[in-house]
Amino acid sequence: MASHAHDDHEPTTTGPKVLATSTVSPKVRTIAVVRPSEQETSYLAAPKAGLGITLRHFAKNLFGRRRTVDQLNKGEHPVPTTAFQKALSVVSPINEIETIQYPEEKAVYPERFRGLHRLMQRDDGQVRCVACMCCPTVCPAHCITIIPEQTDDNGIEKRPAVFEIDELRCVVCGLCVEACPCDAIRMDSGTHAKPVEERADAVMTKDKLIAVSKDNGKNPTSIATQGGVGPNWREGR
Numbered sequence: 723m724a725s726h727a728h729d730d731h732e733p734t735t736t737g738p739k740v741l742a743t744s745t746v747s748p749k750v751r752t753i754a755v756v757r758p759s760e761q762e763t764s765y766l767a768a769p770k771a772g773l774g775i776t777l778r779h780f781a782k783n784l785f786g787r788r789r790t791v792d793q794l795n796k797g798e799h800p801v802p803t804t805a806f807q808k809a810l811s812v813v814s815p816i817n818e819i820e821t822i823q824y825p826e827e828k829a830v831y832p833e834r835f836r837g838l839h840r841l842m843q844r845d846d847g848q849v850r851c852v853a854c855m856c857c858p859t860v861c862p863a864h865c866i867t868i869i870p871e872q873t874d875d876n877g878i879e880k881r882p883a884v885f886e887i888d889e890l891r892c893v894v895c896g897l898c899v900e901a902c903p904c905d906a907i908r909m910d911s912g913t914h915a916k917p918v919e920e921r922a923d924a925v926m927t928k929d930k931l932i933a934v935s936k937d938n939g940k941n942p943t944s945i946a947t948q949g950g951v952g953p954n955w956r957e958g959r
């Protein structure tokens with residue numbers, strides 16, 4: 723019979739500390755259970771840490787650097803002047819308070835900001851949309867409703883009789899703008915969808931979408947051509 727090279731009762735260097743071993747069954751042992759320290763189990767540690775963070779923010783809000791909306795819009799940062807601000811700037815170079823008193827103050831949005839939709843027009847004032855249905859097809863929120871109708875223009879087959887966007891369902895992904903083959907829909911109005919009290923008021927109709935350009939001082943006509951031939955259409959914004 724082969725002998726066991728390993729001794730089951732050999733004390734191990736890792737694991738719980740064995741205080742006693744049963745003489746009847748050596749597998750039955752009394753071990754010392756390691757209890758967490760009082761500091762680890764205390765409920766006071768977390769509130770203490772939280773209070774420290776709150777006090778730090780309180781001091782920062784009272785004595786820290788303030789970044790004005792003008793500085794924010796110009797991409798500038800305030801220079802630390804007091805000893806506290808200098809000490810804070812050592813910890814974090816850009817450690818400043820940015821509070822915009824909206825709506826009196828407004829931050830300038832970047833050029834690529836996706837805002838409220840607008841429908842573009844042709845030179846003759848007709849809506850540019852040809853009801854190709856690309857945008858409602860690609861829209862992940864299914865918030866675009868288009869009912870096409872035939873035009874009497876031989877060069878343009880269809881136009882939208884109804885064009886609606888439910889701004890409450892819109893997830894502002896911009897896919898409709900990307901999908902549009904004729905620059906008929908844009909999200910460069912630089913403004914948000916308006917707050918509404920009634921659910922139905924969030925639905926932007928064709929006329930409302932056309933009016934967004936005028937309401938926000940944007941050029942409503944587009945000079946984009948099929949296939950991108952011609953001048954840079956972005957200049958005609």
Ligand code: SF4
Nearest residue numbers: 861892893895896898
């Ligand atoms: S931005 Fe996105 S979610 Fe909103 S209408 Fe366009 S495709 Fe739909």
Ligand code: SF4
Nearest residue numbers: 851852854855857902
């Ligand atoms: S993708 Fe453009 S042209 Fe086609 S339905 Fe939408 S807005 Fe109209």
